[in-house]
Amino acid sequence: MGKLKAEFVVIEGNSVEITEKLNEILDAFQENGAIIKDIKVNYTKEHGFDGFLVAYTIIVELPKEMELEA
Template sequence: MGKIKAEFVVLEGNSVEITTKLNELLDTFQESGATIKDIKVNYTKEHGFDGFLVAYTIILEVPKEMELEA
């Protein structure tokens, strides 16, 4: 069993751009061997004409070999 870690991420763009960026980020974590345990939205604000700022907390379980790299 690995260590539980939290990553705080702020993404900016329209809903499609934010979803794409979040999915790319989650894929990167999973490809590195982490297991996504939970995703929470901490903050959302309209930004510009059709954009948003969204802050997420991503809870991960990181395997032991990944702990050494961090």
């Protein structure tokens, strides 16, 4: 089992943009060998006409190789 790490991410945009950006972040973790353990929404606020501001906490398990870089 690797080391657990929490990443706090804030994304701004409409629902489609937020989903795309979150998926890009999750894909980047997985491409580097991390395992996504949990995703929590910490804060959501309407922003502008059709936008939102969403804060996420992403819990990932880092493989042994990534622990040295973290």
